[in-house]
Every structure is written in C-alpha cells, then in structure tokens.
Amino acid sequence: MKFKVMTRIVAAVMAVSLVLAGCSAGGDSAQSKPNVDKSKIENLPQPIASKDVKVMVIRKIGGDDHTAQFLAGAKQEGESMGFTVDTYSANGDTAKFHDAIAQALEKNYDGVIISHGDDAATVDDVEKLTGKGIPVVTFDSNPDLARIDGVTLTSQDDKQLAQLALDSMNKQLNGSGNIIYLWVDGFPPMVSRNGVYQDFLKANTGIKEIERFGVAASDTSVQTQNAVSAMLTKHGPGQIDAIFATWDAFAIGAARAVKEAGRDEIKIYGIDVSNADLQLMQEENSPWAATAAVDPKVIGAVNMRLVAKKIAGEDTPQTFDLKPTMITQEQLNSSGEKVNMESLSKIIPDWGVSTDFEEDWMQALKKAYSSK
Numbered sequence: 001m002k003f004k005v006m007t008r009i010v011a012a013v014m015a016v017s018l019v020l021a022g023c024s025a026g027g028d029s030a031q032s033k034p035n036v037d038k039s040k041i042e043n044l045p046q047p048i049a050s051k052d053v054k055v056m057v058i059r060k061i062g063g064d065d066h067t068a069q070f071l072a073g074a075k076q077e078g079e080s081m082g083f084t085v086d087t088y089s090a091n092g093d094t095a096k097f098h099d100a101i102a103q104a105l106e107k108n109y110d111g112v113i114i115s116h117g118d119d120a121a122t123v124d125d126v127e128k129l130t131g132k133g134i135p136v137v138t139f140d141s142n143p144d145l146a147r148i149d150g151v152t153l154t155s156q157d158d159k160q161l162a163q164l165a166l167d168s169m170n171k172q173l174n175g176s177g178n179i180i181y182l183w184v185d186g187f188p189p190m191v192s193r194n195g196v197y198q199d200f201l202k203a204n205t206g207i208k209e210i211e212r213f214g215v216a217a218s219d220t221s222v223q224t225q226n227a228v229s230a231m232l233t234k235h236g237p238g239q240i241d242a243i244f245a246t247w248d249a250f251a252i253g254a255a256r257a258v259k260e261a262g263r264d265e266i267k268i269y270g271i272d273v274s275n276a277d278l279q280l281m282q283e284e285n286s287p288w289a290a291t292a293a294v295d296p297k298v299i300g301a302v303n304m305r306l307v308a309k310k311i312a313g314e315d316t317p318q319t320f321d322l323k324p325t326m327i328t329q330e331q332l333n334s335s336g337e338k339v340n341m342e343s344l345s346k347i348i349p350d351w352g353v354s355t356d357f358e359e360d361w362m363q364a365l366k367k368a369y370s371s372k
Contacts, residue, residue, distance in 0.1 A: 033082060036368045044361050045312035053083040055307055056104040057300070059115035060097040062089030063218060064249065065274030066296045069341065070139075073300025074113060081308065081365040092218055094119070101125040109134060111307035117141040118187055126151060135310035137303050140189050146318055152306050156294045157321040158192035161271045162246065164292035164326045166200045169242050169269040172289065176206035177241030180231060182224060182250035184214035193246045193271065210235065214250065224253025225260075232261045240266050243287075248272035251288060255280050258287040272296075273327060275340050281329050282338060290328045295341070298322065298354045305357040314359070325351060 038049045057074045059067055071087040078085035086109075090097035098121055104112050105128055112129055114122065114136060123144050126136050130150055137152045138145050145151050169179070181197065184190055201207060211234075213227040232240070243258070243266060245251035251270030258266050266287055270277070273293035281288045299322055309316050325348055332339050335347050345351040 033079075033084075034369060036082060036365075038082075038365075038368070041361065041364045041368055044364065045314065048308070048312050048361070048365075051110070053078075053081075053110050053308070053311060054107075055083055055085050055111045055113065055304065055311075056100075056107070056109040057085065057087040057113040057115070057304075058097065058100045058104065058117075059087075059089045060092065060094070060118070061116045062091035065276050066248070066272055069274065069296040070115065070300040073295075073297030074304045075300070076297070077301035077304040078308070080369060081362055082369045083304075083308070085304075092216075094121075098122075098125060101129070105129055105132060105134070108132075111135050111137070111311050113137050113139070113303045113307055114141060115139040115303075116187075117145075120144070123148070135307060137307045137310070137316075139299060139303055140187070143188055150310065151318075152310070152316050153319045154299070154303055154306065155189060155192075155319075155321055156299070157323055158189045159196050160321075161292045161294075161324045162193040162196035163200075164324060165244065165269045165271055165290065166197065168290045168292075168326060168328070169244055169267070170200075170204060170207070172267055173207060173241055175204055178208050178210045178235075178239060180228065180240060180243040180254070181209045181212040182214055182228075182243060182245040182247070182254060183212065184216045184247070187216070190246060197244065197246075210240070214246075220247075220249040221253040221256075224250050225257045226253075228254045228257035229261065232257060232263055232266075237263065237265065242266060243268045245270040248274060248277050248291065248293075251291065252276065252280060255286060255288045259283075259285065263287070273341070273344075278327075278332065278339055278341065278344070281327075282332050286329065288329060290326060292324045292326050294322045294324050295344075295352045295354075297341075298352060302354055302356050305359075305362065308362065309357060309359065312361075316357075320356075322354075322356075 055078050067089055075085045075087055088100045122142050126145055126148055129136050139154045146153055211231045215223050243254050245254055248270055251268055254268050267289040268287050270291040273291050306316050331347050
C-alpha cells in the first residue's frame with residue numbers, strides 16, 4: 001500500500017513539474033522577452049499595461065498534430081503581445097488535466113484557456129478559477145460552462161463542419177449509396193455533428209448507414225483502421241460507397257484501411273485537418289476526397305485574444321463559433337506541389353487568417369515587441 005501511495009505522489013509531482021515549467025507535450029521552453037515601455041503605447045488598457053501578463057493554456061487531449069498547432073497558435077499570439085504563455089497537454093489523462101488546472105489556480109495566472117474540458121469536474125474547476133478573479137476561455141468544452149459569468153465558450157462551427165462534409169459526400173453519391181459512419185459519443189462537438197448527420201439521413205433517404213464505429217483513445221486511428229478493415233472484408237466491392245468520418249483521427253485510420261484493401265471505389269469525407277491529413281490526402285490513389293476544417297493555429301490565436309480582452313476588462317461574448325472551410329483533394333492536387341498547413345493559404349483563400357477580436361491595442365503591442 002505504501003508503494004502505491006508513493007507512486008501516486010511521484011506521478012502527481014511529475015505532472016505538477018510539467019505545469020510549473022510551462023511544458024507542453026512537445027516540450028515548451030521559456031524564452032526571454034524584449035524590454036518594452038508599455039507606458040508609451042496609446043490606449044493600452046491599464047490591466048495590460050500595469051503587469052507582465054501570464055496565461056496558461058491547458059488541453060485535455062493531445063498527441064496529435066491538431067493539438068500541437070492549437071497550442072502553438074495560442075502561444076505565438078500571446079507572446080507576440082509580450083505575454084508569458086505556458087502550455088500543457090494532458091494527452092487524454094483526466095487526472096493530469098485537472099491537476100494542471102489546479103496548478104494554474106495556485107500560480108495565479110492572469111488568464112486561463114481550457115481546451116476539451118468535457119466533464120462536470122471542469123465546471124467545478126472553472127468556478128474556482130473565476131471565483132479567484134481569473135478569467136477563462138474554453139474551447140470545445142462542457143456546454144454547462146455557459147452558466148458561469150465571464151466565461152467564453154468557443155468552438156468550431158460543428159454543425160457547419162458536418163454539413164460541409166456531408167454535402168460534399170452527397171454530391172458524389174447523388175443522393176443514393178451505402179456509407180460507413182465513424183463517430184463517438186460523449187463530446188460536445190461530436191454531439192453537434194451527429195445531430196446534423198441524423199437530419200441529413202432523414203432528408204436523404206437514399207443514403208443508408210450500413211456500419212458504424214468510434215472510439216476516443218490514444219490509438220484511435222489504429223483501432224479505426226482495424227475496424228474498417230473488418231468492415232471491408234464483410235462488405236465486398238460495390239457494397240460500400242463512402243465513409244463519413246467526424247474526426248480526422250477516424251479518417252486517417254479509414255484511409256489506411258481502404259488503401260490497404262485496394263478499395264479505390266470508396267471515398268472518405270472528414271472533419272479537421274493537419275499536416276498528416278494533408279499528406280494522406282495527397283498520396284497517390286488516396287480515398288480521402290475532402291475535409292471540412294478550421295485552422296487550429298487560428299483557433300488558438302482567437303482564444304488568446306479573447307482571454308486578453310477579458311484581462312483588459314473588455315466585453316467578450318458568451319459563445320463564439322469559428323467558421324470552417326472545405327478542403328478538397330482536387331484543390332490540393334491542382335497546386336502542382338505538395339501542400340502543407342503553411343502553404344494551404346496559397347490555394348484556400350483566407351486560410352490561416354483571422355482578425356476576430358484583434359483590437360488596435362493588441363496590434364500596437366505586437367508592433368512594439370516585434371521591433372525589439
């Protein structure tokens with residue numbers, strides 16, 4: 001028993017150490033900041049001008065490209081304004097996730113961004129933070145957080161994401177076909193996407209769901225690949241027309257299974273995007289035809305601006321949805337060169353660009369720090 005207790009203590013200390021060091025799953029080192037006389041910046045809100053602003057960004061899920069880019073977007077945006085930004089990914093570990101929030105509370109950060117806090121305990125955590133006067137912005141988190149004054153819930157426009165992907169699939173199917181549905185319950189974004197899917201089936205009775213699968217785990221893509229492989233064995237050529245994947249981890253596994261089985265007739269329509277996704281979509285004979293997405297770096301940046309406005313004492317909305325874009329394999333292949341997240345803007349207008357909640361004083365701060 002003593003050994004078990006000691007093991008838990010060591011694990012907790014390690015988790016705390018990561019947070020105190022401001023470390024993300026990929027490693028996050030502190031950087032020295034240039035000295036800027038903020039008193040010379042006109043119209044800078046007093047709470048921003050009077051201190052070294054510190055923000056903590058905590059994400060429950062991790063280990064994927066989307067997480068890395070979300071955290072990078074938040075960190076880059078905050079540091080461009082001279083903030084100290086610490087990031088942490090719990091890689092799906094609920095205990096570590098809540099330990100990180102507890103540490104943010106103890107360390108008196110000026111603001112906290114929470115991503116994928118889907119359980120009731122997150123509501124309790126956020127109430128403690130706001131009760132201590134620490135403003136909070138959440139992304140893809142428990143909708144019950146909306147009842148807490150001063151908290152902003154952000155999300156991708158999940159209904160539009162699902163609608164874009166389904167419309168693209170329906171265009172290929174022309175209103176008739178058999179599909180596999182890849183989805184997992186229990187997450188606010190998935191609930192919204194499923195609602196659109198159910199309405200889509202009712203409106204398009206010629207499209208039939210013949211199989212479904214979905215798990216949220218550290219090896220989701222691997223489990224999905226195995227499950228879809230079994231489905232392809234069960235349903236021979238001509239019996240499956242398309243796959244609707246509500247998460248890119250599902251689409252990755254499905255794409256590998258379809259390619260391995262040589263079932264080129266099956267097309268995949270997904271949600272979310274990353275460098276790994278784009279690489280798969282551009283492979284020869286890739287079944288991944290299209291994906292609906294919001295740039296994860298932009299999501300991180302917008303969340304940082306919202307928490308900055310809260311720290312500054314400015315009004316912020318209770319909720320905010322980021323608008324998605326459709327990315328097709330045809331667009332990628334038309335570029336004539338390999339496309340990644342950085343170069344995607346060359347073929348997708350306004351990709352990676354957003355001025356949402358970017359105030360004049362934020363631009364002035366960025367200019368001051370970039371000139372040093």
